[in-house]
Amino acid sequence: MKPEDILAKHGLSRTSIRTKLIQILAEAHEALSSKEIEQQLDDNVDRVTIYRTIKLFEDKGLIHKIVVDEQSTKYRLIRENKSTDHPHFHCIKCDKVVCLPDTPLPCCDLPQGFRVSTQNTIIEGTCQKCNK
Amino acid sequence: MKPEDILAKHGLSRTSIRTKLIQILAEAHEALSSKEIEQQLDDNVDRVTIYRTIKLFEDKGLIHKIVVDEQSTKYRLIRENKSTDHPHFHCIKCDKVVCLPDTPLPCCDLPQGFRVSTQNTIIEGTCQKCNK
DNA sequence: TCATAATTGCAACTTTGTTGCAAAAGTATC
DNA sequence: GATACTTTTGCAACAAAGTTGCAATTATGA
Numbered sequence: 001m002k003p004e005d006i007l008a009k010h011g012l013s014r015t016s017i018r019t020k021l022i023q024i025l026a027e028a029h030e031a032l033s034s035k036e037i038e039q040q041l042d043d044n045v046d047r048v049t050i051y052r053t054i055k056l057f058e059d060k061g062l063i064h065k066i067v068v069d070e071q072s073t074k075y076r077l078i079r080e081n082k083s084t085d086h087p088h089f090h091c092i093k094c095d096k097v098v099c100l101p102d103t104p105l106p107c108c109d110l111p112q113g114f115r116v117s118t119q120n121t122i123i124e125g126t127c128q129k130c131n132k
Numbered sequence: 133m134k135p136e137d138i139l140a141k142h143g144l145s146r147t148s149i150r151t152k153l154i155q156i157l158a159e160a161h162e163a164l165s166s167k168e169i170e171q172q173l174d175d176n177v178d179r180v181t182i183y184r185t186i187k188l189f190e191d192k193g194l195i196h197k198i199v200v201d202e203q204s205t206k207y208r209l210i211r212e213n214k215s216t217d218h219p220h221f222h223c224i225k226c227d228k229v230v231c232l233p234d235t236p237l238p239c240c241d242l243p244q245g246f247r248v249s250t251q252n253t254i255i256e257g258t259c260q261k262c263n264k
Numbered sequence: 265t266c267a268t269a270a271t272t273g274c275a276a277c278t279t280t281g282t283t284g285c286a287a288a289a290g291t292a293t294c
Numbered sequence: 295g296a297t298a299c300t301t302t303t304g305c306a307a308c309a310a311a312g313t314t315g316c317a318a319t320t321a322t323g324a
Contacts, residue, residue, distance in 0.1 A: 013321060015271065034311085046273050051312060053271095067254070071281085071310080073202040089246065100242065110232065113260030114221065121253040122199075128245030145290060147302065166280085178304050183281060185302095203279075203312080 031074035031097040087121035093130035163206035219253035225262035
C-alpha cells in the first residue's frame with residue numbers, strides 16, 4: 001500500500017511530512033527511533049512535528065511502539081495481517097531492533113481480575129552480524 | 133536479611149541513605165521509580181545521590197531494573213532464590229508494576245547466530261483493583 | 265478560488281538523567 | 295578516641311527527550 005493510501009485509510013490528511021515519514025518506516029528493516037527518523041527526513045523538519053506525527057500515527061494504529069530501554073523508544077509500521085505482540089530482539093552491540101518470528105507467547109497465568117491489553121517482550125543480546 | 137547485611141554482603145559501605153533505600157525497596161509490594169523512592173526518603177536527599185545509589189545497586193546486583201515505558205523505569209530488590217527474568221505486569225490505570233508468577237518463558241526460535249543475554253516482558257493492562 | 269480547519273515551526277518549559285568539584289561522612293590504623 | 299585516607303553526598307551546571315502555547319503556513323471542501 002502506498003503512503004498516501006495508508007493516510008487516507010486512517011482518515012488522516014495528506015501532508016508531505018506524513019507521506020515521507022511513512023515511506024521511511026516502510027523501507028526500514030528495523031524499528032526506528034524518533035531521532036533516526038529525524039535524520040532520514042533530509043530537509044530539517046522540527047523535532048516537535050516528528051513527535052506529534054509519531055503520536056498521531058500511534059493513536060490511529062499506523063505504527064507500533066517498542067520500548068527498548070529508558071532512553072530508547074523505537075517505532076515500526078504496522079503491516080496488514082501482522083500482530084504487534086510478537087517478541088522483539090534488541091542487539092546491545094549495534095543497537096538495532098528487529099521483529100522475531102511470531103512464536104506463540106505463553107498465556108501467563110495471571111492473578112484473578114487482571115485484564116491484559118498488550119504484551120511487550122524485548123529479548124536482549126547480540127545479533128548474527130555482531131557475533132561474527 | 134537486614135539492609136546492613138545486604139550492603140556488607142555486596143562489599144558496600146554502610147551509609148544512612150543506602151540503608152534507608154534498601155529498606156524502602158524491601159517493604160514495597162511493587163516496583164518503585166527513582167521519584168517514588170525520592171518521595172519516601174523523608175529528609176530531602178539529592179536526586180543525584182539517588183540516581184548514583186540506584187546505579188551502584190544495579191551494578192552490584194542488589195536490585196533489578198524494569199523498563200516500563202520511555203518515561204518510567206522502576207526498580208525492585210532482588211530476593212534470594214528468585215530469578216529476574218519473570219514477566220512484569222504494568223497497570224495502565226494506577227501505574228503500578230508487579231511481578232508475575234514465574235511461568236516458563238517460551239524458548240523463542242531465534243534466527244541462527246543470535247545470542248541472548250536477558251529477556252524483559254512487560255504485560256500491559258488493568259489490575260484487579262482497577263477492574264472493580 | 266476562497267473560507268475554514270488542520271498542520272507545522274518556533275520559543276519556552278518540564279522531566280529525567282549526567283558530570284565535575286568541593287564538602288561531609290565513613291573506614292581503617294594506631 | 296584521634297588521625298589520615300578514601301568514599302559518599304550535595305550543589306551547580308549541563309544534556310537529552312519530550313511537551314505546550316501560539317502564530318504562521320498548508321490542506322480540504324464547498
